Amino acid sequence: MADKKRVITLICERAADVNDIVGPSGLVNGMPELGMVKFPCSGMIQPLMIEAALKAGAEGVIVCGCQLGDCYYREGNKMIRERLLGERPPGLKKTVDRRRVMALWLSRLQKERFLSESKEFIARLGSMEKVEAKS
Amino acid sequence: MIKSGKDLLIIVLAASCLIVSLVLQPWAELGFNGDFPAWISWLTGWLGIDKFFNWLGNCQFAKDIQEFLSQQGAQANFGEYAYCLFLFVALIVAAIAIILIGREESEEKLLLPVKK
Amino acid sequence: MTNSARSSNENPTGSAYDAAINELNKLLLILENVTNSITTSKYNPFYYHGALPQFYLWVLFLSGLLLFAYYIPTIDNAYLSARLVNAWTSVQYITDKLPFGGIIRCIHRYAGDAMVIFTVLHAIRVWFTDRYRQYRWVQWVTGIILFLMVLFIGQTGYYLVWDERSLLLTRMTASALEVLPIFGGPLKTAFLNGETITNLTLSNFLFIHIGLSFTLLFVLWLHYVRMTRPVITPPPAINYILVASILLVAFMFPITSGKMADLNTAPTSFEMDWFFLFPYAFMSAVPLVVFWVGGVIIAFVALVLPWLVRNVSPPVIPAEVVIDKCTGCSLCYKDCPYQAIEMVPAPAGSRFKLLATVKTARCSSCGICVGACAFDAIDLPNLTDSDVTAQIKALVEAK
Ligand code: HEM
Ligand code: SF4
Ligand code: SF4
Numbered sequence: 001m002a003d004k005k006r007v008i009t010l011i012c013e014r015a016a017d018v019n020d021i022v023g024p025s026g027l028v029n030g031m032p033e034l035g036m037v038k039f040p041c042s043g044m045i046q047p048l049m050i051e052a053a054l055k056a057g058a059e060g061v062i063v064c065g066c067q068l069g070d071c072y073y074r075e076g077n078k079m080i081r082e083r084l085l086g087e088r089p090p091g092l093k094k095t096v097d098r099r100r101v102m103a104l105w106l107s108r109l110q111k112e113r114f115l116s117e118s119k120e121f122i123a124r125l126g127s128m129e130k131v132e133a134k135s
Numbered sequence: 136m137i138k139s140g141k142d143l144l145i146i147v148l149a150a151s152c153l154i155v156s157l158v159l160q161p162w163a164e165l166g167f168n169g170d171f172p173a174w175i176s177w178l179t180g181w182l183g184i185d186k187f188f189n190w191l192g193n194c195q196f197a198k199d200i201q202e203f204l205s206q207q208g209a210q211a212n213f214g215e216y217a218y219c220l221f222l223f224v225a226l227i228v229a230a231i232a233i234i235l236i237g238r239e240e241s242e243e244k245l246l247l248p249v250k251k
Numbered sequence: 252m253t254n255s256a257r258s259s260n261e262n263p264t265g266s267a268y269d270a271a272i273n274e275l276n277k278l279l280l281i282l283e284n285v286t287n288s289i290t291t292s293k294y295n296p297f298y299y300h301g302a303l304p305q306f307y308l309w310v311l312f313l314s315g316l317l318l319f320a321y322y323i324p325t326i327d328n329a330y331l332s333a334r335l336v337n338a339w340t341s342v343q344y345i346t347d348k349l350p351f352g353g354i355i356r357c358i359h360r361y362a363g364d365a366m367v368i369f370t371v372l373h374a375i376r377v378w379f380t381d382r383y384r385q386y387r388w389v390q391w392v393t394g395i396i397l398f399l400m401v402l403f404i405g406q407t408g409y410y411l412v413w414d415e416r417s418l419l420l421t422r423m424t425a426s427a428l429e430v431l432p433i434f435g436g437p438l439k440t441a442f443l444n445g446e447t448i449t450n451l452t453l454s455n456f457l458f459i460h461i462g463l464s465f466t467l468l469f470v471l472w473l474h475y476v477r478m479t480r481p482v483i484t485p486p487p488a489i490n491y492i493l494v495a496s497i498l499l500v501a502f503m504f505p506i507t508s509g510k511m512a513d514l515n516t517a518p519t520s521f522e523m524d525w526f527f528l529f530p531y532a533f534m535s536a537v538p539l540v541v542f543w544v545g546g547v548i549i550a551f552v553a554l555v556l557p558w559l560v561r562n563v564s565p566p567v568i569p570a571e572v573v574i575d576k577c578t579g580c581s582l583c584y585k586d587c588p589y590q591a592i593e594m595v596p597a598p599a600g601s602r603f604k605l606l607a608t609v610k611t612a613r614c615s616s617c618g619i620c621v622g623a624c625a626f627d628a629i630d631l632p633n634l635t636d637s638d639v640t641a642q643i644k645a646l647v648e649a650k
Contacts, residue, residue, distance in 0.1 A: 006647050026646050035646035037639060040631070043586075044618025048625070052640050056647040067287060068242065069298030072382065073617035074478065074588040080622060084247055089582060090625040098247035105243050105292070109284050117244060209505035211347045215354050216505055219498040226495035233488040234294050241291035 005059035005129075007122050008035050010049060012042040012076070015066045016106040016114035031115075033059075033122055042066070043076025047083055047092045050101060060100040060125045062118055067107045077105055099128065141235060148232040155225040163217035167192040167201070268560060275379040299485040300373040306485055306493055307366035308467065314359040315464070321345050321352070324453040326413060326512070338413035338453050339511040346508060357501035363405050365497060367526040370398055384557035385567055386477075386589060386615050393474040395553050400463055400470065405527035407460040413453065414509030416521035421448060423531060430539045448514060477613060479588050568632050569614035570621065572607050574598075576628035579605030583620035583629055589613050592620060 011018065018036060021029050028034040039045060042065025050061045063084065065077030082088035084103055092101070102121050106114050137143055165171050169188030178184045191197060200220070204213045283297045292298060323341040345352035374394060377383045383391045406424075410417045421443075428439040440446060444455035475481045485493070509522070523532065534542045552559070569591075584592040584607060591613035597606040607620075607629060620629045627636045 006649075008643055008646055025649055026642065027649060035649065037642045037646065039618060039639075040634070041617040041619060043588075044621045044631070044634075046622045046624070046636070048627075049636075049639055049643065053643045053647065056644050058643075058647045067283075067292045067295075067298075069292045069295060070283070072380070073615055073619060075480070075586070076588070076617060076619050076622075079586055079619055081245060083622070084245065088586075090623070092247075098249045101247050103245035103247075105245070107284055107287070108280055113243070204502075204505065207503065207505055208507040209353075210507065212351075212353055215351050216502050218351075219354055219357075220502040223495045223498040223502065226491040226498070230488040230491040230495070233491075234290055237293055237486070237488065238291040241293035243292075 005057070005125075006033055006035055007060045007062060007118065007125065008037065008053040008058045009062040009064060009118065010037050010039060010042070010045045010053075011062075011064040012066060013038045013040060014072050014108060015042065015064050016104070016110045017108045018111060018114065021111070021115075031119075034118055041071065041073045041076035043071070043073060043079040045080050047090055047096075051093060051096055054096065054100060059129070060102070060121060062121060063101070063103040064114065065103070065105055068105050070107065081105075100125065145232050145235055148228050148235075152225050152228045152232070155221050155228070159221040160218055160225070162188050162191055163214045163221055166214040167197045167217070272379060272381060276381065279376065279379050294486060294488055296485070296489055297376065299482060299489060300369075300376045301481065302483050302485045303369040303489075303493065304366050304373055305471075305483045306490060307362045307369060310362040310494070310497070311359060311366065312464070314355050314362065315461075317355050318345060318359055319461070321349060322411070322457070324411070324457040325450040326448065326453055326514070327450070337511075338411060339508070342412050343508060346506065353505065354501060357504075357506050358497055360408075360506060361497045361500045363408065364524070364526040365493070367401060367405065370401060374398065378556075384560065386591070386613050388557045389477050390474055391557050392554055393470055395550070397467065397470050397474060399550065400467055402527060402530070404460055404463045404467070406530075407456050407463070409524070409527065410456045411453070411460060412508070413512050415512055415516070415518040416509050418448075418512035418514070418516075419518045419521055420528070420531060421452070423534060427534060427539055427542065431543065477590050479586075479590050567614065567616045569611040569616060570609050570618070570629055570631055572609060573628045573630065574606065576626050577603070577607050578626055578628065579603040579607070580625070581605065581607075582623040582625070583607050586619050586623040588617065588619060589615050591615070 018028070022036050023029050026035050026037065028036065042063060045063055050063070053061050063080060065080060066072065068077055068081070071077045079088065081103065083091055084101065086092070092098070102117075104114060104117055137146065162169075165188065167188075169185030169192070171185065174185060179186075200217050201213050204216050209216055279297070283295060286295045286297060290296075296303065321341060321344065323336060323338060325337050327335060327337050342356070346356055347353065349355075377387075377391070377394075406420065410421050425439050425443055428442055429435050431438060442455070443449075444451040475483075525532075530542075530546070533545070537545070579594065579597055581594055584594050591610050593608050593610055594605045595608050597603045609620075609629075616631060618631050618634070621631060621636065630636055
């Protein structure tokens with residue numbers, strides 16, 4: 001798996017509960033293409049961190065916070081959502097490939113939804129790669 | 136314009152909200168009949184709304200409402216309590232329609248717009 | 252090594268209390284998921300838990316104003332004695348004669364009940380989801396005070412009607428106050444606005460009812476002062492449902508008045524309103540000493556709940572500003588959800604005008620300021636910016 005590209009998830013520790021599927025290295029068990037970084041709140045995610053992941057060679061970044069309206073710290077997920085959309089500073093740089101960023105707002109109980117959405121995202125990135133390799 | 140069952144449902148809800156608030160609420164407020172001295176002439180003449188209201192007042196459900204209210208201890212102004220019931224219906228129907236429309240905007244997944 | 256992020260919500264000490272709260276939290280999460288699947292998060296009433304009682308408060312102010320216009324706060328009125336005009340007959344007039352007066356009265360009463368219900372649900376939600384202690388203690392303590400005030404306002408509302416129930420409640424309250432040590436007598440006199448029930452008593456009740464209602468706004472300000480942009484308005488669709496539900500109850504249960512209070516009689520029982528009058532049920536079931544001691548203990552425990560469980564809360568480690576990196580741009584100050592950042596004048600010699608400082612007692616350690624800062628100038632000590640970037644790098648490169 002060494003040269004296979006990776007998708008990095010920046011996730012709030014109160015959102016979709018992934019504790020039992022993440023190994024000690026931070027990779028998801030059985031899905032080595034998906035890595036997890038946990039935050040106290042999705043509002044802590046700085047757009048620069050997303051850029052850092054892509055620059056380091058990640059294929060894509062998933063941001064995951066709680067259901068909109070249910071942030072434990074009241075507004076964190078709204079903040080990162082607005083930052084991603086460029087409605088609140090600081091935003092993503094213009095050069096960032098927006099197709100490689102996805103955000104999910106899922107409650108603690110929605111692990112399955114998280115996994116299915118990330119699989120789909122990874123597959124989509126894979127097919128994007130193929131198209132680009134051809135052209 | 137009507138693309139799905141949901142669109143149809145929304146139109147039905149909007150129409151019933153209008154009917155309830157334009158017909159049933161004034162009827163209840165007038166005390167379940169059409170005897171109102173100050174009708175605008177085209178409402179009575181052309182639409183015959185006074186006759187329609189009187190006919191409604193003789194229907195079974197008008198009697199049921201009044202019987203229910205007196206059982207519950209209302210002493211007067213039955214029409215006003217019935218008005219509450221109809222306003223309740225109109226508001227709930229409107230709320231359901233708004234939620235049906237607005238829930239489209241709710242999101243669990245955000246894909247960033249790609250600018251060209 | 253990459254997973255150094257703390258996981259504070261994974262029951263920190265494993266105490267029985269924590270375990271119980273965890274289970275209750277899960278139950279709430281399940282309920283909220285079900286609601287989300289019906290209404291989506293945008294209209295999920297659970298996500299407007301604080302705004303719901305606030306909305307009913309506005310309904311109460313408006314309907315109360317209309318009632319106030321016709322209410323006469325006397326037990327009898329000598330100079331109009333040709334026809335007896337007093338509190339009870341004025342309420343009677345509102346109910347039966349005034350167009351939609353009875354409805355307004357129903358709305359005022361049932362909106363009060365609804366406010367109590369939703370206040371309790373709001374308190375339960377912040378309790379079970381562990382949103383009530385540490386940096387949130389101000390909200391909790393003012394919340395308990397608000398609840399007690401709302402209860403007392405509702406009870407004075409019941410005295411104002413001046414039917415037999417009002418008379419009995421007034422007498423019960425007066426004798427309960429009388430047994431208190433030292434302040435007992437003066438409190439009773441203050442409550443009745445004299446030694447016995449007179450016309451002045453009812454004007455006192457009206458003053459308390461309205462005066463405390465406006466004081467609520469002040470206490471609400473204290474409740475909100477540590478929160479940035481408190482969510483106080485539910486979306487219109489939810490407001491419609493909130494109003495509609497009171498209207499349905501008004502239709503189902505029109506208010507019927509009791510008999511006019513007569514000072515020469517001694518009514519002994521009344522119809523119960525469990526939302527406001529439950530303390531009176533307690534009062535009549537136990538000796539007054541037990542009532543007061545029990546009541547004070549319950550209120551006290553509720554007030555200090557945030558500290559009772561302090562030993563099991565993971566400590567909050569506040570954010571720290573890196574002084575020589577901060578440009579004073581104020582972005583963190585705008586986004587902090589707990590008003591924990593203050594912009595102060597920058598130290599002499601700085602290139603910038605302002606400097607962010609963290610008020611540590613208010614900080615929740617959420618890191619939202621970290622997400623807001625474009626200059627890496629503010630950090631959570633146990634998960635710094637560079638920790639995060641290192642974790643990301645390690646993950647991308649991991650085999
Ligand atoms: C008059 C009744 C009350 C009203 C109108 C009210 C309203 C609110 C509102 C609007 C919020 C902000 C929610 C947000 O934006 O995140 C809030 C927060 C809060 N309330 Fe209340 N409240 C009331 C009573 C209470 C009571 C009885 C308690 C508990 C004893 C309580 C405890 C809290 C706490 C702890 C928070 C902070 C929640 C957080 O930081 O996430 N409140 N309240
Ligand atoms: S961590 Fe930052 S944003 Fe969060 S409460 Fe503390 S100062 Fe405010
Ligand atoms: S966002 Fe950063 S640079 Fe701006 S005031 Fe806050 S700490 Fe300073």
